[in-house]
Every structure is written in C-alpha cells, then in structure tokens.
Amino acid sequence: MGYRLSKITTRTGDDGTTGLADGTRVAKDHPRIHALGEVDELNSSLGVVLCEPVSAAIHDCLGRVQNDLFDLGGELAIPGHRAITDVQLSRLEEEVTAFNAALPPLKEFILPGGSRAAALLHVARCVCRRAERALTPLARDDGELAPGARYLNRLSDLLFVLARVANVEAGVPDVLWQPGQHA
Numbered sequence: 001m002g003y004r005l006s007k008i009t010t011r012t013g014d015d016g017t018t019g020l021a022d023g024t025r026v027a028k029d030h031p032r033i034h035a036l037g038e039v040d041e042l043n044s045s046l047g048v049v050l051c052e053p054v055s056a057a058i059h060d061c062l063g064r065v066q067n068d069l070f071d072l073g074g075e076l077a078i079p080g081h082r083a084i085t086d087v088q089l090s091r092l093e094e095e096v097t098a099f100n101a102a103l104p105p106l107k108e109f110i111l112p113g114g115s116r117a118a119a120l121l122h123v124a125r126c127v128c129r130r131a132e133r134a135l136t137p138l139a140r141d142d143g144e145l146a147p148g149a150r151y152l153n154r155l156s157d158l159l160f161v162l163a164r165v166a167n168v169e170a171g172v173p174d175v176l177w178q179p180g181q182h183a
Contacts, residue, residue, distance in 0.1 A: 016028055020032070020077055020078065020079065021078040022079060024079070031134070031137060031138055035076055035131065035134040035135045036076040038131035038134040039069055039073050039131050039135070039152075040073060041127055042069060042128050042131045042152075043066055043070065045120070046065060046066050046124055047066070049062060049121055049124055050063070052117040052120060052166075053117070055169050057099075057165075058162055061158075064091070068084065068088050072084050072148045072151065076135075082147070084147045084151050086147070089147065089151055092154040092158055093154060096154070096157050096158050099161045099162060099165050100161045103161070103164050103165065108177060109176070110174040110175055110176055111175040111176070111177050112163070113175040114163070114166070114167035114172040115170035115172045118170070118174075119163075121166055122160075122163050125156050128155050128159055129152075132149060132152035132153055132156065135148055135149045
C-alpha cells in the first residue's frame, strides 16, 4: 500500500459531499458514509478499551478485530471491494467459544458494568449493534456486503463475552439484573 494521505485539509467536503476511495463523490449523509462512520466509531471505541489494563488475550483479540474493522471500512469506502470473508467470521466464532468456555454459565441477565474495562466493552457492543443496523440495509441491497453485516453480528457476541471475561480478570462480579428493583 503505497498511497498515504499527505494533505489532510482538502476543502473538497465543504459542499456536503465526500469522496469514496474509487473517486466517486457522495453526500455526507449517504447510507454508505453513515455505515462507514459507525464502523469507525466502533473501532475508536475498541481503541479506548485497549487503553485499559486488559489481559494479553483480550488485547490481541481486539487488535485483530480493529484491523478487521479497518478492512470493513475499506469495503464501505471502495464499492465492489471485499475484505471480510468467512475466515474472519470463523475466527470470531472460535474466539467466542474459547473465551466463553472459561466463564461460569449465565443464569441471569446481566447489566453493563462491573469493571471499567467491562463497562467500556459493553459500550463498544452497543456501538457495534448500531454499526450493524447501519450496514444491514446496504447488505440487503448489495448482497456483497452481507459478510460485513454478519461479522458485526458475531462481533457483538464476542464483545459481550469479553466484557464478562474482563470482569473475571478484574475480580469483579457481573452486575445481575434485578427485575422490579428501583434505586
């Protein structure tokens, strides 16, 4: 990849449009740009999680996910380009299974919280769900983006499991939902 941004302020977006990587210009509120922004926010949310003291296993896993999300952003920025495949989907499923195997079984619903890292992982999970909702209409209209939408669906599962793992690692119990309890 020899192309790098050398000029950051271009003023080309001052008219309310932005350029896709293939040179096409679209409105900044185009569904493709909206989905791209949601994926970018998700990646940034994971960057915040990685500022927390998490285990090497979580750190390495999220590092791989961040690279995948950048690839997904590339798919959105370059119509027709495909980077997310069954390989990434299978890896996420394997990671969910592996991380979940070390956790006690869930008998109750849990609330977002516990340790700071777990709470941030729950926020990232919510951002992931929003990114999935933004990508779903594009995937429906353009079946080629469907692997990206499935990736985000699996990723939200992984983030839920990692939040529980982060609590275990911090020695903090999951926060159990108590129906009808008002503070």
